[in-house]
Amino acid sequence: MGVAVATATLAQEQRGASSPEDLEAGKQVYTRKCAQCHGDDGQGTGPAANEVFPRPRDFTRGIYKIRSTPSGTVPTDGDLFRSITNGLPGTSMPAWGVLPERDRRQVVQHIKIFSQKFKEEIPTPITIPPEVPSSAESIARGQELYRDAECWQCHGDAGRGDGPSLPDLKDDWGHPIWPADLTQCWNFRGGSTQQDIFRAFMTGLSGTPMPSFADIFEPQQAWDLTNYVRSLCRDRNVDIFVRAVPAEGELPTDVNDPRWANAPAIDFPLVGQIIQEPRQFTPSINAVTVRAMHTAGDIALLLSWDDRTHSKANPEARTSDDAFVVQWPVRLTEGPEKPYFLYGDTSRPVYLWRWTANAEGISELNATGFGTESPQRQESQNLKGTVVYDHGQYKMLVRRTITTDDKDNDLQFEAAKFIPIAFSAWDGSNDETGNKRAISAWYFLYLEPTPSRARLIYPGIAVVAIAAAELFFGRQGRRRRSA
Amino acid sequence: MMTRWLILLLLGIVMLPMQGLSYEAITVSDGGTIVGEVKYAGDPPAPEKIDVTKDANICGADPKVSPALVVGANKGIKDVVASLPSIQKGKALGKPDKPPVLDQKGCEYHPYAQIIPVNTTLEITNSDDVLHNIKTKGGSKTSFNMAQPKFKRKLTYDFKNPEIVQVECNVHGWMNAIIVVEDNPYDALTDANGSFKITDVPPGKYTVKVWHSKLGEQTKEVTVGPKEEVQVAFDMKAP
Numbered sequence: 001m002g003v004a005v006a007t008a009t010l011a012q013e014q015r016g017a018s019s020p021e022d023l024e025a026g027k028q029v030y031t032r033k034c035a036q037c038h039g040d041d042g043q044g045t046g047p048a049a050n051e052v053f054p055r056p057r058d059f060t061r062g063i064y065k066i067r068s069t070p071s072g073t074v075p076t077d078g079d080l081f082r083s084i085t086n087g088l089p090g091t092s093m094p095a096w097g098v099l100p101e102r103d104r105r106q107v108v109q110h111i112k113i114f115s116q117k118f119k120e121e122i123p124t125p126i127t128i129p130p131e132v133p134s135s136a137e138s139i140a141r142g143q144e145l146y147r148d149a150e151c152w153q154c155h156g157d158a159g160r161g162d163g164p165s166l167p168d169l170k171d172d173w174g175h176p177i178w179p180a181d182l183t184q185c186w187n188f189r190g191g192s193t194q195q196d197i198f199r200a201f202m203t204g205l206s207g208t209p210m211p212s213f214a215d216i217f218e219p220q221q222a223w224d225l226t227n228y229v230r231s232l233c234r235d236r237n238v239d240i241f242v243r244a245v246p247a248e249g250e251l252p253t254d255v256n257d258p259r260w261a262n263a264p265a266i267d268f269p270l271v272g273q274i275i276q277e278p279r280q281f282t283p284s285i286n287a288v289t290v291r292a293m294h295t296a297g298d299i300a301l302l303l304s305w306d307d308r309t310h311s312k313a314n315p316e317a318r319t320s321d322d323a324f325v326v327q328w329p330v331r332l333t334e335g336p337e338k339p340y341f342l343y344g345d346t347s348r349p350v351y352l353w354r355w356t357a358n359a360e361g362i363s364e365l366n367a368t369g370f371g372t373e374s375p376q377r378q379e380s381q382n383l384k385g386t387v388v389y390d391h392g393q394y395k396m397l398v399r400r401t402i403t404t405d406d407k408d409n410d411l412q413f414e415a416a417k418f419i420p421i422a423f424s425a426w427d428g429s430n431d432e433t434g435n436k437r438a439i440s441a442w443y444f445l446y447l448e449p450t451p452s453r454a455r456l457i458y459p460g461i462a463v464v465a466i467a468a469a470e471l472f473f474g475r476q477g478r479r480r481r482s483a
Numbered sequence: 484m485m486t487r488w489l490i491l492l493l494l495g496i497v498m499l500p501m502q503g504l505s506y507e508a509i510t511v512s513d514g515g516t517i518v519g520e521v522k523y524a525g526d527p528p529a530p531e532k533i534d535v536t537k538d539a540n541i542c543g544a545d546p547k548v549s550p551a552l553v554v555g556a557n558k559g560i561k562d563v564v565a566s567l568p569s570i571q572k573g574k575a576l577g578k579p580d581k582p583p584v585l586d587q588k589g590c591e592y593h594p595y596a597q598i599i600p601v602n603t604t605l606e607i608t609n610s611d612d613v614l615h616n617i618k619t620k621g622g623s624k625t626s627f628n629m630a631q632p633k634f635k636r637k638l639t640y641d642f643k644n645p646e647i648v649q650v651e652c653n654v655h656g657w658m659n660a661i662i663v664v665e666d667n668p669y670d671a672l673t674d675a676n677g678s679f680k681i682t683d684v685p686p687g688k689y690t691v692k693v694w695h696s697k698l699g700e701q702t703k704e705v706t707v708g709p710k711e712e713v714q715v716a717f718d719m720k721a722p
Contacts, residue, residue: 072626149632150614153654164537168656172621204628209653211616211630215638
């Protein structure tokens with residue numbers, strides 16, 4: 001017994017036992033910065049807890065997702081310090097790197113008070129062996145492991161977190177939880193470096209269905225799988241405008257037309273609509289990727305967004321229709337004024353392209369504020385388009401003529417102008433319908449002017465002129481020499 | 484340096500009596516027996532059906548019956564954990580002859596409930612050609628979540644805390660099991676008739692506790708005389 005006490009006490013010293021002053025200071029920081037979500041008692045039930053998803057951590061059980069320690073054990077002080085400093089991407093937990101380092105170290109000590117586990121256990125980090133550099137071969141081996149170890153049961157065949165186990169998944173507190181969308185590595189809670197991903201495999205994410213593979217994978221295998229998962233992550237390209245590039249011939253009619261690769265893809269973030277009742281604090285669709293092309297007469301947009309479920313209205317399953325809206329002003333103005341971004345206002349109406357899972361095609365509407373949406377007359381409906389759902393991702397292609405006859409209600413596109421564009425998205429499996437939706441601010445679409453033929457003519461003239469000049473001066477030179 | 488070791492030594496001596504709180508093995512020659520019966524109070528709910536929503540080729544396409552609450556024809560409740568939480572001394576806690584096994588077969592745990600002595604290694608086997616993960620539900624000190632893909636037929640885990648551990652599979656959300664980790668041999672699971680028997684109990688007064696994952700827990704006081712058989716009955720129902 002005496003020996004056991006000695007070991008525990010020494011370990012306490014090694015971990016840097018905190019002074020009463022530090023603990024008091026940590027409590028102060030906690031009360032100011034953390035308690036709103038995590039609660040004064042650390043139970044994760046602060047005043048804001050119901051408005052965030054995933055819910056704030058309950059510190060009283062000592063269960064932490066992001067650790068360098070084996071499954072089921074407490075994290076190290078360094079792990080907690082890192083989570084506080086970097087935040088948990090894709091959640092409401094912000095990066096507190098703005099706080100002085102001492103504050104962050106002190107608050108770590110306060111958080112540990114909430115669970116007895118920190119007094120009973122000595123955290124021992126796993127060792128992370130040297131990484132296997134990514135290569136085509138390593139990625140291919142990782143892909144095989146992804147299939148054989150059935151990572152797809154939760155994360156889906158394409159990695160978008162839409163696997164067949166999705167409906168059953170709950171965390172230790174009984175709250176529904178989503179598997180990570182592996183194509184959005186910037187939202188990985190514990191970071192997205194090779195080391196971060198390897199660590200997640202080997203420690204698991206405690207309190208969640210993500211298990212530890214420490215007894216399953218050799219380090220080489222875990223690195224191969226890391227490299228495969230890293231390869232699923234697409235490049236994110238956030239901007240405030242998307243260019244509609246000129247296209248030759250007919251515009252694509254297929255969402256998978258290879259010519260879409262020629263159009264730059266821009267990611268526009270979506271957030272919950274929390275300005276008007278009813279509010280949606282926890283939307284599941286977090287971005288839309290937009291590509292655009294045009295010819296002299298037509299414009300086409302390709303919009304894609306990740307949604308783990310393809311939902312239609314079903315009262316029994318308590319789902320609504322998935323839906324998406326592209327919003328434009330009806331009229332372009334010279335100044336900076338734009339319609340109110342939530343479906344416009346009485347002085348500045350908006351023009352909407354709407355798709356819902358229960359209807360064929362994409363329809364045109366107008367609105368002067370939420371709740372005033374009215375579909376245009378049948379003869380004025382002139383959108384062509386298609387929506388495809390595949391492996392956790394929607395792709396929506398919409399085509400329209402650059403100008404229309406219904407100039408009172410339809411936006412008339414103009415080249416070389418920044419045209420306001422905004423988006424709304426609904427995940428019918430996430431209690432989203434009506435004003436409970438994901439929205440964007442106004443962004444812009446810029447139609448690059450179609451290059452005129454002059455671009456081809458002038459270089460031609462120049463070539464001919466130079467050739468003629470060379471010929472002329474060359475002959476003169478020879479004449480002189482012969483003279 | 485010397486002073487520190489002295490303090491630690493003193494601390495150790497002071498804490499020695501605390502060992503008395505744990506269980507002490509003695510020879511029991513005139514032990515009695517506690518025979519118990521746990522019945523459902525009132526009309527038991529219909530057996531809970533589980534629709535197999537995935538991997539039907541491995542899990543079986545037919546609906547399963549949940550093992551979490553099984554009530555027999557005589558209203559006896561199966562797999563209730565009976566124990567004597569206050570017992571301090573008694574027969575030695577044996578070691579199992581062969582390692583206890585928790586098998587995952589047909590996307591069910593076999594057995595649903597079992598008792599193992601503390602500090603025993605449980606063999607967790609996957610007889611299915613599909614991924615399972617075995618995860619402790621919140622609430623126990625024991626905490627783990629291990630993946631077990633189809634190519635990993637056997638995992639092991641050492642149970643170090645005497646307590647009731649509930650485990651689940653997240654890949655197949657209906658899979659649940661109970662592992663009772665005992666630090667004394669005076670506990671039992673009820674059979675299909677709701678009966679249990681705890682033998683070789685040293686004469687004395689005891690609290691008998693029954694626990695069920697869906698029905699909560701109850702206690703009753705009993706006095707066991709030398710070589711006596713004591714009857715105890717419980718009525719449980721959903722809260």
